Amino acid sequence: MIIKERTKPVVLLQLEALLRRLPGNHRKRPLIEADLARYAAGYSGEKSIDYHLSFLPEKEFTILHDLRLSSGSHSFQMDTLILHPNFILILEVKNITGTLIFDQNFHQLIRKIGDKEEAFPDPLLQASRHKKQLQQWLAANRFEEIPIEYLIVVSSPATIIKMIPFNQSLYKRIIHSNTIYDRVNELIEKHKILLLKPPGLKKLSRLLDKNHTVLTKPIMDQYGILLTDLIPGTACPKCLAFPMDRVQGHWFCKKCSIKSKNAHLSALEEYFLLTNAPSISNKEFRFFLNISSTSITTRFLLDSGLSHNSSRKNRVYLRKK
Ligand SMILES: [Zn+2]
Numbered sequence: 001m002i003i004k005e006r007t008k009p010v011v012l013l014q015l016e017a018l019l020r021r022l023p024g025n026h027r028k029r030p031l032i033e034a035d036l037a038r039y040a041a042g043y044s045g046e047k048s049i050d051y052h053l054s055f056l057p058e059k060e061f062t063i064l065h066d067l068r069l070s071s072g073s074h075s076f077q078m079d080t081l082i083l084h085p086n087f088i089l090i091l092e093v094k095n096i097t098g099t100l101i102f103d104q105n106f107h108q109l110i111r112k113i114g115d116k117e118e119a120f121p122d123p124l125l126q127a128s129r130h131k132k133q134l135q136q137w138l139a140a141n142r143f144e145e146i147p148i149e150y151l152i153v154v155s156s157p158a159t160i161i162k163m164i165p166f167n168q169s170l171y172k173r174i175i176h177s178n179t180i181y182d183r184v185n186e187l188i189e190k191h192k193i194l195l196l197k198p199p200g201l202k203k204l205s206r207l208l209d210k211n212h213t214v215l216t217k218p219i220m221d222q223y224g225i226l227l228t229d230l231i232p233g234t235a236c237p238k239c240l241a242f243p244m245d246r247v248q249g250h251w252f253c254k255k256c257s258i259k260s261k262n263a264h265l266s267a268l269e270e271y272f273l274l275t276n277a278p279s280i281s282n283k284e285f286r287f288f289l290n291i292s293s294t295s296i297t298t299r300f301l302l303d304s305g306l307s308h309n310s311s312r313k314n315r316v317y318l319r320k321k
Contacts, residue, residue, distance in 0.1 A: 001058050001063070002062075002065070003064050003206075003208075003209055004064040004067060004208075004209050004212065005065060006046060006047060006066055006080075007066070008043065009039065009043060009066070010215070010216050012036070012040060012043060013273055015032060015035060015036040015039065015219065016036065017270045017273050018032060018225070018274060019032055019033065019036065020240075020242055021230040021232075021270075022229065022231070026229065028224070041095045042095055045093050045094065045095020045155035045156070046065070046079050046080070046093045046095070046155075049180065052177050052178060053080070053180060055181045056082070061082055061184075062083040062201060063081070064205065064209060065079070065080050065081075066078075067212050068212055068213050069133075069208070069212065069213075070211070070213065071137045074133065075215070076129070077215070078090050078091070078092070078130055079092055079093045080093070083201060083205055084184075085194050085197070085201060086188065086195060087146060087148070087190075088134070088138075088146050088147070088148045089148075089149045089187065090131060091150075092127045092150065092152050093155055093177075094152060094153070095155045095156060096109075096156070097113070097156050097158060097159055098111050098113035099159070099160040099162060100154065100159055101163070101164060102122065102123075102124060102163040102164070102170075102174065103164050104124070104163065104164065104165060104167060105165070107122040107124075107125045108120065108121065108122055109121065123152045124152060124170055124173060127152060127173070128150065131148045131150050134148055135148060141204075141207060143200075143204055145195050146196065149191075150173060151173055151174070151175055151183060152173060152174045153175055153177050153180065154175070154177070155177050157176055157177070161176075216276055217276070218275070219273075220274055227287070230274075232289060232290035233289060233290050234263045235263070236253035236256060236258065237263050238256055239255050239256040243290070244260070244263055246291065246296075251263040251264065267288060267289055268280070268285070268300075271284075271285070272319045277319065278318065278319050279309075279316035279318050279319060280301075280306075281314075281315065281316050282294060282297050282298055282301060285317075301317050305320075306318055306320065
């Protein structure tokens with residue numbers, strides 16, 4: 001049973017929104033496009049393992065995707081967490097093509113394509129840290145007994161996997177996604193003691209889901225981009241062309257000729273997504289939409305469902321939690 005579904009990561013939504021609004025010749029575009037491609041590949045790798053996970057019997061396994069928990073002062077995010085009555089399994093998904101060399105001397109992951117080499121953080125080290133953090137979290141929530149396993153899942157079947165120096169026990173922790181089912185069955189053979197009865201399992205899965213927190217980074221600060229760098233306006237809800245025109249009380253798309261009454265609502269969401277601001281003023285929304293009329297944006301904001309502070313003069317509308 002899937003308790004927590006996989007959804008598009010916030011950072012992907014942020015980068016897409018940023019590129020939509022950044023002029024074609026902006027000098028940060030190539031960097032943002034490269035980062036978007038990297039995050040998109042990670043997300044599609046994570047999604048691609050869902051097919052293999054669908055073979056696990058629903059009654060026996062509880063699955064939570066993209067779970068971010070806090071243990072002490074640190075947070076940690078796991079791509080997929082699988083709960084079984086006898087054990088817990090953390091999956092870290094890597095969607096990297098070429099030849100992957102897990103270098104255990106320097107704890108790095110080296111990707112080789114032709115003569116080109118690129119280094120990434122060691123996923124084995126990362127996953128074993130997540131295991132320790134999850135152990136602490138479980139202990140703090142009175143679930144200390146359950147053994148935790150972890151696997152690195154390489155999502156592309158064409159990726160060649162190597163390890164230096166070779167270590168049998170660690171090597172078993174790296175798998176291609178089409179062997180998830182077999183490896184999980186090996187783990188069931190290994191962990192034969194039932195530790196979580198149905199009520200306990202239900203309680204734990206609810207607790208994990210409830211304690212999940214979303215990390216939203218201020219994406220514009222990260223790239224040193226200002227609101228004045230962005231193209232103001234709102235996108236067409238049908239063809240995504242940008243920006244729409246304001247014609248006789250409607251939004252009008254020059255490209256596909258549709259009319260919209262509330263296309264500005266997605267611009268409002270984008271404002272919060274991009275700025276990470278806790279609130280928006282009428283003036284800020286007018287600037288973001290490129291509208292001069294205060295009364296129009298006042299109506300938009302009042303109709304948006306956002307709550308606002310009481311003062312009339314310095315009124316701000318609060319971001320939805
Ligand atoms: Zn359109």
